[in-house]
Amino acid sequence: MDERGQLCVGIDPHAALLAEWGLSDDIGGLERFTRTVVDALADRVAVLKPQSAFFERFGSRGIAVLERAVADARAAGALVVMDAKRGDIGSTMAAYAGAFLDKGAPLFSDAVTLSPYLGYGSLRPALDLARAGGAGVFVLALTSNPEGAEIQRATTAAGTPLAQTVLDRLMAENAGARPLGSFGAVVGATIGEAGVDLDINGPLLAPGLGAQGATAADLPRVFGDAVGNVLPSASRGVLRHGPNPAALRAAVEREVGEIARFIGSGG
Numbered sequence: 001m002d003e004r005g006q007l008c009v010g011i012d013p014h015a016a017l018l019a020e021w022g023l024s025d026d027i028g029g030l031e032r033f034t035r036t037v038v039d040a041l042a043d044r045v046a047v048l049k050p051q052s053a054f055f056e057r058f059g060s061r062g063i064a065v066l067e068r069a070v071a072d073a074r075a076a077g078a079l080v081v082m083d084a085k086r087g088d089i090g091s092t093m094a095a096y097a098g099a100f101l102d103k104g105a106p107l108f109s110d111a112v113t114l115s116p117y118l119g120y121g122s123l124r125p126a127l128d129l130a131r132a133g134g135a136g137v138f139v140l141a142l143t144s145n146p147e148g149a150e151i152q153r154a155t156t157a158a159g160t161p162l163a164q165t166v167l168d169r170l171m172a173e174n175a176g177a178r179p180l181g182s183f184g185a186v187v188g189a190t191i192g193e194a195g196v197d198l199d200i201n202g203p204l205l206a207p208g209l210g211a212q213g214a215t216a217a218d219l220p221r222v223f224g225d226a227v228g229n230v231l232p233s234a235s236r237g238v239l240r241h242g243p244n245p246a247a248l249r250a251a252v253e254r255e256v257g258e259i260a261r262f263i264g265s266g267g
């Protein structure tokens with residue numbers, strides 16, 4: 001983020017975007033779309049975040065496109081966050097961890113998104129494997145969608161919002177790490193004032209810029225003092241500028257500039 005600016009670009013090959021780019025909604029279109037985004041941006045954005053679902057829908061050939069995108073993006077110097085939002089009982093979580101956080105796995109990524117709503121402790125195998133291998137995780141806390149609050153802001157018997165309990169656990173995970181720990185939280189840029197303590201000594205992935213209506217100007221209000229640790233993320237808001245690589249790069253440059261203007265950083 002210091003070197004390349006505070007922005008994550010999501011790779012979300014929606015059928016509608018493939019059509020806008022003049023591509024067919026098939027494996028050939030998926031491959032072309034993904035290759036274009038990685039070639040245009042992986043040497044300049046801090047983080048690329050492929051959304052696994054858009055690749056899974058094409059079966060094994062889609063997964064092969066995803067594998068290549070991850071490898072190429074990392075080779076070009078971008079960090080890759082695999083947006084898989086996995087969550088399961090611990091024994092199955094160990095297999096998900098193996099799929100995304102084991103250095104020898106075909107989909108090994110720098111970090112993976114996880115859902116803690118089967119209980120934070122169920123994520124332990126992934127947290128441990130990330131720690132052992134120098135990778136990271138982003139755990140959902142307050143998601144960008146309006147439906148999230150009903151669960152995430154519900155309070156425990158002690159009166160603590162559930163999202164705060166997740167953030168507290170992440171803070172404990174990151175204790176003592178400098179400059180930041182590898183155990184991040186997902187907090188949508190769309191949620192208004194967060195109303196929770198975001199001081200987790202870890203990165204805060206903030207999707208919702210662009211297509212979901214948030215802008216860089218919202219970041220200081222949502223994140224307060226933690227805004228320096230925010231990794232704002234946009235998918236469609238950047239991707240809609242394709243397929244011209246120069247236009248994709250220009251869109252990224254504009255967004256990084258806007259973010260720097262409002263949060264005083266940006267590489």
Ligand SMILES: O=C(O)c1cc(=O)[nH]c(=O)n1[C@@H]1O[C@H](COP(=O)(O)O)[C@@H](O)[C@H]1O
Binds near residue numbers: 012085113
């Ligand atoms: O984990 C995520 O990345 C995520 C968390 C969240 O709270 N909200 C959210 O939109 N996302 C993902 O971020 C991307 C947002 O895409 P756009 O709305 O096109 O920018 C999608 O891939 C979502 O799955």
